[in-house]
Amino acid sequence: MILARVMGNVVATQKNRRYENARVMLCQQITPEGEEMSYTVLALDAVDSGVGDIVLIVQEGWSASTTATGEAGAAIDSAIVGVVDRIDLLEDEIR
Numbered sequence: 001m002i003l004a005r006v007m008g009n010v011v012a013t014q015k016n017r018r019y020e021n022a023r024v025m026l027c028q029q030i031t032p033e034g035e036e037m038s039y040t041v042l043a044l045d046a047v048d049s050g051v052g053d054i055v056l057i058v059q060e061g062w063s064a065s066t067t068a069t070g071e072a073g074a075a076i077d078s079a080i081v082g083v084v085d086r087i088d089l090l091e092d093e094i095r
């Protein structure tokens with residue numbers, strides 16, 4: 001799984017029929033502390049996330065396909081499967 005922040009959505013006037021009701025979101029990977037990393041990814045949104053949300057992304061074909069479209073076998077590499085409410089980290093002294 002990848003922790004990321006939704007940066008925006010991607011508009012496509014033509015897409016495969018399997019993706020007609022799916023939103024494609026541009027996401028940037030972040031650290032657990034919230035710092036941006038250099039990796040960005042396009043992911044189909046399965047949870048109605050919005051710009052600025054911190055999300056969990058799966059990057060495995062079977063999980064991404066069935067989560068985002070409800071059908072197995074769609075050619076999808078990444079799907080947003082959760083919106084993160086908060087991240088609790090251990091304090092440095094406890095680590």
